[in-house]
Amino acid sequence: MVMVLALFLQIGAEEWLAKGLGALKAGHASEARIALEEAVRQAPGQPVMWLAVAEARLRTGAAAEAVSAMDQAGRLAPGSTMVQRGRTMFARRMGETAQGLLDARQEKRAEAVLQEAVKAYPAEPELWRLLGLAMYAQGRNADAVAAFVKAIDLAPEEETLYAGLETLLPAGKEVEHRLAGYAARHAGSAMGWYLLGLERGDAALFEKAWALDAKFWPAAFALHRSVAQGRAVALLERVVELNPEYGPAYYALAQLYAKAGQREKALAARKRHHALAGAP
């Protein structure tokens, strides 16, 4: 209603910008977009307005149009620090938007945003990582691996990007040589050896990771599957000592206790696991 009235009153671009920014701040994305689109219609040569339009378009789910607005800002002020900063912030915003969609289990929409994002910002590894997540969430594992690899190639020393591959391993030679390279360059990283162990199915690498960092319990948890029962129990007991809230470790422990005939211990571990599982 306010917008209709404003249109009728023929207010100026600056006022539309103010209204739009106010609506953005209040979380009214559609209202903000109407106002800001009107602002750039009246003053198409103002890069700051295009930056605001980009944000509003993104918030209304129009990722491609948002990128187009950001590009327009860049064309209008190619050397502007503000626009450069805006572009960087906008890339981050696209990532945040996609993450929000992923959290809401709207994987297709997240991917649509991210596909636009990586077209506009192909050198941003975080966007590729998120794209990998969106693809994985849709069951497209090969595509997901390719996106993660792209992210890794852009930032080969960024460990969290490798960690993204965890449940996709083993993933083949392309991934294996990257993991091997990372582990070699970061010989003190438990994560690197653990991931390489997953890729190669090599328990010795879990052992190595565990030796490097006694608190890196994923390696111990993975290792327990490939060692003798007594050692596996000791490993998992260490895992739950380090991570007393991790239910699956209790369940795995319960399985081992049960097979060893230690019913009381198994019972306690099962109850602890159940308590951590919580209500559906």
Place this chain on the structure above:
Amino acid sequence: MRLLVWLLPGLLLAQGMGSGPRAGKKAGGPKVAAPAFSLRELPMGLTAKHRYGDGTSRYILSMTGNGVAAFDFDNDGAVDLLFADGVAPVLYRNTGAGKFEDVSTGSGFAPRPWGQGVCAGDFDNDGWTDVLMTYYGASRLYRNVEGRFHDVTAAAGMPGEGKRFSTGCAFVDYDRDGRLDLVVANYVGFDLANAGKPGATKYCTWLGLEVFCGPRGFPTDRPILYRNEGAGKFKDVTEQALKGVEGLHYGLGVVVSDFDGDGWTDIYIACDSTPGILLRNNRDGTLTDVAVEAGAAYGANGEELGSMGVAAVDVDGDGRMDLVKTNFIDETPSLYRNLGDWFFVDATEETGLGSDATAVGWGLGVMDWDRDGRSDLVMANGHIYPELGAAQKQAKSLYWNGGGVFATARAGTPMASRGLALGDLDGDGVEEIVVTNLGAGPAVYRVEAKRGNGLGLRLEGTKSNRSAIGARVRVTVGGKTLTEEVRSGGSYASQHDFAVYFGLGEAAGADRVEIRWPNGESEALGKLAAGALYRVKEGSGVVAKKVW
């Protein structure tokens, strides 16, 4: 039938280190070479096409499909078939040699939308097998009066209206008073008016597809236990009799079995996306959920499984009933080995049952198809989302028991299958497999294999309930003892025929057959020759024999 991918954290993620996808199950396990076997579809004239409750498949209500019961409703000695259906039950009479005629009209079954499951048992001990049909709405109890069914729900004191989404059920004499009681599983708290459209919430998407909502996002429920008070009356005793069942479940398949061998029947309920329920019979009119402590609530990695069908079976020949469940895709079927004294251990991987994670499993049958003395498994499969198109249809799973390790095969025309019941439809001594299919007619299969010798028993209680549900039969052959029980319910929302069959291998007969009747009394039958179905009456031994 769960949304697995987002529920199983990877290790790094669980440690707060991960930034990537989360773990799904990777199938594997030991292998065993199996003799040749195959699945053959048999034309038996079952043409009635499955119908959805509102003609569509928009809701989780439609996805669960329907069960089937194999039992002799007219006491002519042949196994008949009753199908639950979204519109009206369909009753087929076996006219002999495995040919069927649709006798639904005039059978007494009334049209009613959103039928789900069916279970059978002679609740009034008059010699005619009665049925309970479960619905979204209110379950209906039908009394069989000389082959015609009468809706006695109201007379029995059971609710005639409601919005419970009931699925699996079983008759069970849990208090050993000789009268069959009833246990009914309930799935989600569902209201058509608030069902939600595909994609409406995060619980209405799957792998990026907009699909029907649920089960997560819907309220959980708990099972109902009805006590048979006699004179046709049932009383809801859930509150006082079921201990430790907190109502945090999405219940589906039900099986009754004596898991601790004490002569008092216990109950297991397979649950979707929530822990399973194992009700230990306390022998005092109450049952307590001990699934968590017993190790039969979760999957091998401690995850909540998307469980649908269930069976009790002595997989390893130790005389204790183990548990097998069918589960959602990316999971595998589950096997909980019974170690005794209410202690189970997940043996899925080590027995090879974890070798196939590509099926959405529903109906489940246990049969020794090659009569080698070891119980094999057959499963009906089918994905839940019609949005998948042809990929919704999946072939059946066959698991041959090689003595501690199963060999698996997928066979049969891919369908979106749900219920499964076993029964010897053509009277040749080998059980057929009846499978219901979403949006299509049912199918009947037989496993073709080189078979050893076998025998069957059909029991009739006199002091115990007439259907002999809860009876345990032990057959000794060549120093080995095989154990089986007469059960109601089982599979997914279905009912296998009450007759029990045993594979004897090369032996010409059983060295000893012993029955422990539901009232706890034992009866020894001595030696029995292979190649026949024996009719046994409690206290009178074998009263009839039909040679194959």
